[in-house]
Amino acid sequence: MATPGTPEAPFDPSQPPAIEGFSPSIYRETESFKEKFIRKTRENPMVPIGCLGTATALTYGLYCFHRGQSHRSQLMMRTRIVAQGFTIAAILMGLAASAMRSRQ
Incomplete structure (x- = not known):
């Protein structure tokens, strides 16, 4: 609380400071989760494929472990x-x- 005659604080501590010409994101609009996921998948499609493969091998390996198929379970854990x-x-x-793209 400022008393009369004293200057106000130069910025509001509850808000980030406004820096002229600086944008924390190159994207002007906020993205939803779905939009960001699609954009990231288009930029590097191998990452979601690898994640899906990892989750599939883990799930099937745990299923085989539960069924008592230890050899196949070990194979899936290696996979x-x-x-x-x-x-x-x-x-x-x-x-x-x-x-490399940012250098060019």
């Missing part, structure tokens, strides 16, 4: 590790590609 590695590689390649 899950490969799918996770694929996903990590896809993320890293996407990051490298976006870094």
Whole structure:
């Protein structure tokens, strides 16, 4: 609370400061989850494929474990590790590609 004759605070602490010419996002409009998911999938489609493969191998491996098929369960857990590695590689390649695009 400012008393009469004293200057107000230069900014409201409950709001981020307004910096001229700075936008925290390159996108002017806010995106919904669905719009962002579609945009990110178009930018790097291998990541969702790797995630889906990982989830599928995990689910089927747990199902086989529950049914007592230990050999197949172990195979699916190894498959899950490969799918996770694929996903990590896809993320890293996407990051490298976006870094190369930003240099140009």
